[in-house]
Amino acid sequence: VQLQASGGGLVQSGGSLRLSCKASGFSVRYYPIGWFRQAPGKEREGVACIGSSGYSTDYADSVKGRFTISRDIAENTVYLTLNSLKPEDTAVYHCATDFELQCAIGRLPAYDYWGQGTQVTVSS
Numbered sequence: 001v002q003l004q005a006s007g008g009g010l011v012q013s014g015g016s017l018r019l020s021c022k023a024s025g026f027s028v029r030y031y032p033i034g035w036f037r038q039a040p041g042k043e044r045e046g047v048a049c050i051g052s053s054g055y056s057t058d059y060a061d062s063v064k065g066r067f068t069i070s071r072d073i074a075e076n077t078v079y080l081t082l083n084s085l086k087p088e089d090t091a092v093y094h095c096a097t098d099f100e101l102q103c104a105i106g107r108l109p110a111y112d113y114w115g116q117g118t119q120v121t122v123s124s
Helices: 105-110
Strands: 002-006 009-012 017-024 033-038 045-050 057-059 067-072 077-082 091-097 118-123
Touching: 002 091, 017 033, 017 091, 017 118, 033 067, 033 077, 045 067, 045 077, 045 105, 057 067, 077 091
Parallel strands: 009 118
Antiparallel strands: 002 017, 017 077, 033 045, 033 091, 045 057, 067 077, 091 118
C-alpha cells in the first residue's frame, strides 16, 4: 500500500491549488481516502475524506465551502482542491487510507496507511 501526495506549492492568500494523492497497491474504488495537514507546532488536523462509494464526503469546519475532495478511479487518484486559501492553511498535507474504517473526520487519526506529504504555503 502506497500513497503519494503532490501538487503543493507557494500561493498568495485567496489563491487556489489542487493536491493529488496517487494510490498504489489497492484501489480507491473500495476504500476511503482522507487528507490531513500538520503545521509546525500544531497538532495534525483531519481536513477531508471521501468514502468508498465516492458519494460520501466529510470536511473539517475550517475548510467547508473552500476545499473539495474528489477522485478519479481510472487514475486511482484522489484530489483535494483548495480554494480561497488563507495563511492559516499553511501546512504539510498528507493523504491516508484504512481498510476497515469509514470516511469521517473524527476517525481520520486512526487511519493505518499514510503517505509522505506535500507542502502548502499561503502568503498574506
